[in-house]
Amino acid sequence: MSNIKVELKKNQVDKIKEICKSFNNNPGELINALHKVQSTFGYLPAEVQEVVSQEMDVPLSKVYGVVTFYSFFSMIPKGKYPISICTGTACYVRGAETVLQEFKKELGIEVGETTADGKFSIGCLRCVGACGLAPVVMVGEKTYGRVSPEMVKDIIKEYNE
């Protein structure tokens, strides 16, 4: 979980309220509401979950339960350059795991975490539909194909300049 303290501004709280209202504040729509809130804020810090809990009339513990159950939801903001490593079948058999290990080692973070300077985050995804280029890594919108562990340093360097 995150230990970053977030102070929500009034317009942000209003935005969350507005999203919840668009789902008629129906507790059954919790996942949809969280989805929409995350697409607005980028992630779901505790303070945001608290507002959602109040607005959707779902206990905070349940909201947190849902957020921690679905890997799509995150309580940590993504980095400025989010790194996504495809671990789908094709990429996996062609060595995505070693590439992933190299990124983790170079950046000193785990999957789902963000570097202290907020620059990089690592995430895994399943198949981007470019299996011919396996293993595939995406940094933001840019795609890198046939990535080997040796290339990892250079990829990171591109964004450190």
Added chain:
Amino acid sequence: MIKLTIDNKIVEVEKGTTIYKAAKKVGIDIPVLCYMDLADLGIEHKPGGCRICVVEVEGRRNLAPSCSTEVTEGMVVNTHSIRVLNARRIVMELILSDHPKECLVCPKSGNCELQSIAIKLGIRDIPYQEISEMSTYRVDFSPSIIRNMDKCIMCRRCETMCNEFQTVGALSAVNRGFMSVVAPAFEMDLEDSVCTYCGQCVAVCPTAALTEVDHTNKLIRDLANPNKTVIVQTAPAVRAALGEEFGLEPGTLVTGKMVSALRQLGFKYVFDTDFAADLTIMEEGTELLERLSKHLKGDKNVKLPILTSCCPGWVNFFESQFTDMLDIPSTARSPQQMFGAIAKTYFAQKINVKREDLIVVSIMPCLAKKYECQRDEFKVNGNPDVDYSISTRELASLIKRANISFNSLQDDDFDAPLGESSGAGVIFGATGGVIEAAVRTAYELFTGKSLEKVDFKELRGMEGIRQATIDFGGTPINIGIAHGLGKARQLLESIRKGESNFHAIEIMACPGGCIGGGGQPLHHGKTEILKKRMEAIYREDEGKTIRKSHENPYIIKLYEEFLGKPMSDKAHKLLHTHYVDKKKRIIYI
């Protein structure tokens, strides 16, 4: 009706019945672990998660969880085929492979449902250990409840009690897969969450994942300390349940034996919380009459209905979830705290013992009481009015440890002056009892007439919400009663909307009132036990010569010698409290 065969027995049951219940009807007891049926409370927990209750259904490819599979016409069920027995054993072995093997020193040993089923299934080996990791979690200590989630088997009964029955919402299943666990939001400590310490999660936990904070060893040390005078108070509901721990029939009253046992344990004075319950009635009843007469004179500012404030789980509930209504409950302290305040002033002076050298212990059916006595409002220069509270279960454990043969004990009487009580004090232990006790006194004070009939049967029972109108000599007084915090929430919401026409409402956090408290002997789903305890409470009341709090001679004397009159300045200082908005205290990280 649906006709089916279970283990070659023909069964006929209503449509919608589960295989488990149909089997039970013909005396076949299929083992269940996560399943829990609290029929009297309207809760049937059947997540179908543990798969211990699987059975073989002819023509069905896989085994069926009997707790959550409904019967169909002509179904042929086998509850103990080799396939079933193997599956059940493997399921159990897998559960045990991720469970600590410390049964010898586990607080639940001997009273653990996981252990009982392992015995029933004849498990003699736990394979998978070398190849499996254990999922481990930090142990969470709060003033009342300990969460040791290493022992959690994810039955999620606690979650059902916390969310559906109590509507507190402190606990939920979080994370996924191997790391999934039941926890408060953000896995914060229970103490920082919205938990009310009602202890209903502990009451249904099949293992020792949720247990009470145990003060028995501390008590043994204090009893052995020659410089301390250790006194005890016992809550009304304890005497109606303690016997169960010694194999007595549920509903057996053991008041006299309990007093004997406490004396043998070494308490200098054995007193009764019922005395303080009578005192509560004097204060709360006076407060009710004061608000009532203002209301009847047309004062629009007076807050009605008045809500009882004896139950610490309930107090914690409104302090964190109904913070806009903190001025509605009575300001009277609970009987436990009134007792402590009087013991450490009036009584300490009488026996000439310094406050710091007097240790006041309470025996409670409740876990929230452990927290309540630690509240700052109930301390003088850091010294608490009640030093600590132990549960009915802890008392039973102490009696066993001291080699006291409980069932053959002679009856003994409480000591004076804080041991004398009326029948009104006794019925505090059952839902509706506090308000009935209040009515017995308030009626006489309001009308100036003597009450012919002291039994108000219309206020008794197990229904979650009850209401009755009592005629106070021509003035109808509307009374509401709720037990279980979910039911309390319904009443509170109607008050908030201005739809309530009640003058007084009694609320108890636990099912059946204190008799169903989180510190009582475990009922293991047999909620009929609660009814038996309730009957015992009313029997004790009927057997008393004095049935009204204001007629208790020691209460009269206490006011004459010490307090003056109800709601006097001194009474206010010692017997009343204020409430805190806890929502502000709950800071999310």
